[in-house]
Amino acid sequence: MSRNYSCGNYQIEVIEDSLYALNSVDNVRQYDEIYLDEDSYTVFGIRVLRDNLKVKSAIIGSNQGATTLHDTAMVIEDDRLVICCSDSIFSLSIPSLSLLWRTRADFFTCFEIFQHKDCYIIHGELTISMIDRNGHILWQHGGRDIFTTVDGRDDFTITNDYILATDWNNEKYKFDFNGNIIKGCSLEIT
Helix, strand or coil, X not given: CEEEEEECCEEEEEEECCCCCCCCCCCCCCCCEEEECCCCCEEXXXXXXXXXXXXXXXXXXXXXXXXXXXXXHEEECCCEEEEXXXXXXXXXXXXXXXXXXXXXXXXXXXXXXXXXXXXXXXXXXXXXXXXXXXCCEEEEEECCCCCCCCCCXXXXXXXXXXXXXXXXXXXXXXXXXXXXXXXXXCCCCC
C-alpha cells in the first residue's frame, strides 16, 4: 500500500515496506536514511521527489503494534512530515528527510495524528496524547480499555472545544486541549 502527497514543489510517497530487513542485500528498495528498530513490526518507506526525480529517501520502523497507512496517520507541513509508526511518532524534515525527533507516544500503537495549533494530538491504542512541535509530550491519558470500538467507527473526534475518545466498552472520555478531563473520566455524551 502507498500514499502520495504534494508539499510545495515536492511530492511525497509513503509506502508500507514490511519486507525490508536491516542490513540485507535482498531488499527490493534501498534508502538514503535508516531510522529503524531491529525487528521492526511496522515499516514505512518514504521518498521525496521533485519533478518525478528522487531527492531523498528514508525508512522508519518500530517494533510494537501495527500502524496502517491512511490519511490521518500523518501530518504534512511545509517543512516536515510527522507520521505515526507503531508506538512512535517520527518527525522528518522536508526535503532532506533528516530525523528531527522521535517520540514514543503510546505503549503499543499510534493510530492517528492531528495538528492542533502548534501541537499534535495523538489517538493511540492505549493513550490519548498531545505533543509539541519538538516531540515533547505535553499530556497523556489512558482509559479503562483500548481507545477503539468493536466496529472501529466513531471512536475518536476532535471538536472546536474538546477531544472525545471512546474505548472498547463504549465508555466515552472527554478532554480539553490542556489535557484536563471534562466532567469525570468516563461519561455518556449525547
